[in-house]
Amino acid sequence: MTTIKLHNTKTRKREVLTPIDPQNVRMYVCGPTVYDRAHLGNARPVIVFDVLNRVLRHVYGDDHVTYVRNFTDVDDKINARAADSGRDIGQITEETVAWFLEDMAAVGALQPDHMPRATSYIAEMVAMIEDLIAKGHAYEAEGHVLFAVESYRDYGKLSGRSVDDMIAGARVEVAPFKRNPMDFVLWKPSDAETPGWDSPWGRGRPGWHIECSAMADALLGRDFDIHGGGNDLMFPHHENEIAQSVCAHPGHGFARIWVHNEMLQVEGRKMSKSLGNFFTVRDLLDQGVPGEVIRFVMLSTHYRKPMDWTEKKRDEAEKTLRKWYALAITEDAGRPDDLLMELLSDDLNTAGAIAHLHRLAGAGDAAALRAGLQLLGLMGGLIPEWAAQKAFDLTDYEAFLSDARVTAIETKDFTHVDRIKKMLMDAGVEVQMSRDGVVLTPTPAFDAGKLEAL
Template sequence: MDIFLTNSRSRTKERFTPLDPANVRVYVCGPTVYDRAHLGNARPAIVFDVLARLLRHVYGAEHVTYVRNFTDVDDKINARAAETGRDIAEITEETIGWYLDDMAAVGVAEPDHMPRATRYIAQMVAMIADLIAKGHAYEAEGHVLFAVESYADYGALSGRSLEDMIAGARVEVAPYKRNPMDFVLWKPSAAGLPGWDSPWGRGRPGWHIECSAMAQDLLGASFDIHGGGNDLMFPHHENEIAQSCCAHPEGSFAKVWLHNEMLQVEGRKMSKSLGNFFTVRDLLDQGIPGEVIRFVMLSTHYRKPMDWTAEKAREAEKNLQLLSQALDVALAAGGASDGGNGDVLEQVQWSLLDDLNTSGAITALLSQAKFLTKLQSEQRRVDGEQKEAGVLDMAESFLSGLRLLGFLELLKARREAGARIDLTSFATRLAEIRATAMETKDFSEVDRLKAALVAAGVEVRMSKAGVELVPGAGFDASALEGLE
């Protein structure tokens, strides 16, 4: 199976050929841990989670190394500590916990490595010293800066000349810089700020050097894929390339660069001033399930701007309900409950192989779900000796597709939560008060109980045959506690 990815550096869609198929290596820039992850932070986490799943599907789980870092030394963290009076280590530890919990809620599996910048200071100091020795960096007034003019290919990733970058960038004006675009590798730390001893005095690293040092240590001088949001392309990723290639000219740093587009909310840039700023936890606390957030994110191609809207969330709920029903059918048909790593429906697979076309993959998965639920509605026997030809294969393919897109674990968790609440008693109760209401013409109790069930994420189906209650994708079992 060939994977095709749009390489930001070449600006073309390319066939992905790993440097070593036995060790496919991926590095993705993670969060700066000073506050809750906002909705935009979730997009790269979800996108590159799907990429990691796809790579493991193609090359084998044991042949993929996925790294996503935590920036736990940064001026924003220092400012938060000063603002709250809390210890920096306490803030970063708490925020990392929040991030991992919130990403797990939207189905993001933890990478193989999650390095923290503060644990790689020694590697950063060594790389900076090497850059100075090779003439690519210089010390000035307690700072160490990278000399961008020493790297001839600076700007190749973003496609801009040095002059254009100087004209369009907001650069720090400092008299000790030889060139306005030179960027900080190391800076002095005042008393009360995090700092480490170095050949240039007590200080702390600049932002860009951490990813170069961590990638080098965990993945080597050359690795396969570097990812992140397109807001990181310049200056962060441009600077990573420059310092890494100069420090390790024997390597090529990242072979393929992938960048996801930004997120909007209801057609506008997400902003606190506009009142449309949400953290992932905000949405979860509002009762929007993690699988809904994931579904909406993956319904738009990663290279296109994504617009989060309430309407898309409602539509996602409906589609996830279909996937949940098909999950029940697939498991009843005998499909492997963990989704395995077997064959995936061709349309799902080819969509993902074609530059992570998650939207196309979801469309194909929904089509398959409709077929599986049709089997259920027609009450065809799909077990024992009368199992229909190909049904088990389709069930396993469907489960593998759910797993590949990261929905299987989330939907199974909802299914298990629903199983812990016996909806039969609620169905019986609703049928009884409905029968009484048909005689008295007073449907207030029917409406009350139905509204409570719907609010808890239960689909209420009432017909002449009786009452059927089906837990939906957003089912919240706790909401039914104490309901009479």
């Protein structure tokens, strides 16, 4: 069986994945807070962990992997959106969940086995909070329940933060009823206008961190194999998940391996509305950028490195996929070859896997190329409409233009070459001429009928 190695954030080293139960490999990934469209950065962890999910299923079998990704549907951002818009909270969350699933499907993500919503697990959260209070790890104060960070000696081990760093990070939530500025909220009171549930501490709602602990426990058990998410969640969210879960269930370790992806940039800068480089996945899709192109660009960078989205990368990705799809559609997919599996099993080296697919395409190995594309979540079935133009063979036209160019160089008359080039461009063909020869690539505007005159 293939050996999968993953970089474990908690131990700071690459470790062999040894499932607790090989018949049920379990992974939990933190999902979105549903109040708006998913921006491009939100898509990166979805795509990264979708590939990991596919690799796990390839190695252990579809029926032996359980993948959970949650929806946070109770949150102050959602409450604020409802107040600003005058819309019902339930309408906002239902709409946003539907948007998210539609957009993530467009970038090739399979739906997880379970997609729990926080509001469906309030009872489990209340029970866990009660247990933490009983064990001396949490306390009630002015209608709030807070986790006592000092009661868990390993707090900060995941993120590697010092006490001073953590206190600085906690200062925004410092309240006079906190025993320690690092203590975090497990439950907070709700007024008449805010969603709330009955509890032993009065009507209120859960803090953010407790939901993932409760849902992971309910769906995966007290020990499971992999916990994933963006590295922006490492502190405080994941740090707090560990603390409350381990303290609620002594003798259990919660997640064995923690996997975090790096953040996304746009043209070398942090994505920001103030910089004018902020856009959603839907913005790109509506602009005509195929979801598979978004996915390809994301996977071209290793998940633990910052990913820089650029127009150049987008353009190159689309050209590459057009060529690969035209080759791969001619063959049925075989099994992914050993080298591809070795690359993906080595800390999910998608960048190396794509480089390997370039080699397969160059060697004309259509079956292996198609198998590799499908394992990466690309080209699931028939050649997509946006890439169908590449099925038109331009080899003869390349040879025709190349011969004309040789003659033009000899006669120093490029009139004929310019005329051919213009006709090709009018037909929606990109023309590239260099010392190495002529390369013709259909664009989305390609019209084969306009080539008849040639």
